[in-house]
Amino acid sequence: MPGESPERQSAVREKSWIEGRRHVLWRNERSSPGLAELEMDGVRVVKYVPDDAYILAVGPEFTPARRAALRMETIPARLKLSRALRRDQVQERQTLIAEFHPDVEPEVIRSIAAIEGFRVREHPDLLPNHLLIEGPVEGLDSLAQWDEVAYIFPASAELEENMRVVACPGAMTAQGTVGQYVAIVGDGWDGPGLGKAELGYFFQQLTEKLPAHLTRSEIERALNEWAKYASLNFTPAASPVSLRTLNFLFAAGNHGDGYPFDGRGRVLAHTFYPAPPNPEPIAGDVHLDNDEEWVIGPDVSTRSVDLFSVVLHELGHALGLGHSDVPGSVMYPYYRRHTSLTPVDAEAIQTLYAPAGSTETPGAPTPAPLALAITQPAVLPATTTASSLSLTGTVTGGSNDVWVSWQSDRTGAGIAAGGRSWTIPSLPLAIGLNNIILTATDSTGAQATRSFSVTRLAETEKLEIRILSPAASGSFATSSSLITLSGVASPAASVTQVRWQSSRGAAGIAQGTSAWTAGPIALQPGVNIITVTALGASGGSASASLVVVYSNVTDTTPPQLRITYPASTNVLTTASSIRLQGTASDNVGLAEVVWTSSSGASGVATGLASWSTAAIPLLRGTNILVVTARDLAGNSTWRSITVTRR
Ligand SMILES: [Zn+2]
Ligand SMILES: [Zn+2]
Structure with missing residues (x-):
């Protein structure tokens, strides 16, 4: 990525609070084993990641090799840092929100922040898996390397100044809320590309706390605010279960969708993403907690909530947006009062729909698909004796910034330098078969992969070993029951060990390497063939043998x-x-x-x-x-x- 500091391009280091526990991204891909089989194997589903992936928590029995075989990806620290973080003034302290995976214990969260030099700030309106922290910008990379950390993004001035805020736990899918790291879900109601959407809206149940006509007009005002920036046309629908309809429902407690409201305070509303990925008819529906003190306009008490502000935010989810990392934008998860969309929100909605007033036909143009190519070497070697590979290549298509990562089933993972023109200066290879996957990811999360295998051969080094004593070759007769062999092996720098083995069963390791002594070796009566073997650093070996004849009586009998x-x-x-x-x-x-x-x-x-x-x-x-x-x-x-x- 342009402007990145070199250490952010280094290979992924990761820390985990609980030995062996890892949070991994797993794409369903309708592959075997499926999610149910993985759950029977002790895997826990932590979060759904649209369109068809999950954050899973796995134990130490899921070794890196096994995770690679199951296509479980650890999330690089690089991806956990919001683009909205200011990283220019490294000496500066910033107030940030660290999002942790929802299964991570609160005391673990606080310990990790403290270890990394961040001060934990208390705030009554924080979401359960968020921690408000203050600390040095240069500590961010180290914090992001913790497996428990899901995402880090800037805190708003309101949080920093300890003002009361409204918190949105995230847009709903049929499988729960999505994380802060999910910027958009699906392609919007207009399908892939930047098109126009015709949507209905229906008021299923309004609140008795406000006059009905005011509630309707505030909601319609919020719909019109989004339609100012995107090609969206809202018309009243005939029924709450009509397709492509945003259904507004004020309800308290359990209201039939499996996500009951929590009374006054905390969760004020929740909204279901468009279809797909959400199923109809619930897709696009906005549920508002009827236990809140709904008002129109500025606060009348510390607990009052402005209807327009909440509906404006929830409509962003109904149209396909996740949360924004930019404090002050409507789609930022914590807010007080909004009167209009910000440029950040306008830009976000225009990644899903054509700008308002545009004459684009629905579904066009679709950006060119993301593609990943390796340009050097021109032909990937099937075998090599080198200990690493150097790769360069390009990424075409997709949206905005791209980055390339590599994962090897033998030597770990890392991130390429550069973006659309990328380089991996040294991808380490282990002796034997290395299965390597390169992945290009763009700013919408789209991915393209290239996988290949390289076999690294042990260098065929000319190892030599010679026996010098008691005889250089042939055979040696002795009446002693013990014998010691000595000799030399070369090249001295490569010989890591000399072993000996007798044809009569005994075996051991010689003293020394380039000059070695084996024994004393116990002899059995008759022929003992003693073989010495020099082992090389790169897996090679060389052997020599001496026939030793042991007779416990002096042999004077001719043949x-x-x-x-x-x-x-x-x-x-x-x-x-x-x-x-x-x-x-x-x-x-x-x-x-x-x-x-x-x-x-x-x-x-x-x-x-x-x-x-x-x-x-x-x-x-x-x-x-x-x-x-x-x-x-x-x-x-x-x-x-x-x-x-x-
Ligand atoms: Zn939200
Ligand atoms: Zn609901």
């Missing part, structure tokens, strides 16, 4: 050796070479079978217990071939044959 082919020890042949085959065995373990020829050639046979030589070249005349089997203690046995080439 058994037989040449099975040729069967005779004297052979006549015309061939230029011969392959020998045979068997060998030992009481402890064989080390090798080798051959030599009287011609000077020699070699190692393949196999031990059952061995064979390569083709041994024969000279014309007599060739004496000797095969030697050696055991691990160095004892040896030899056999020879004479081959005569003719």
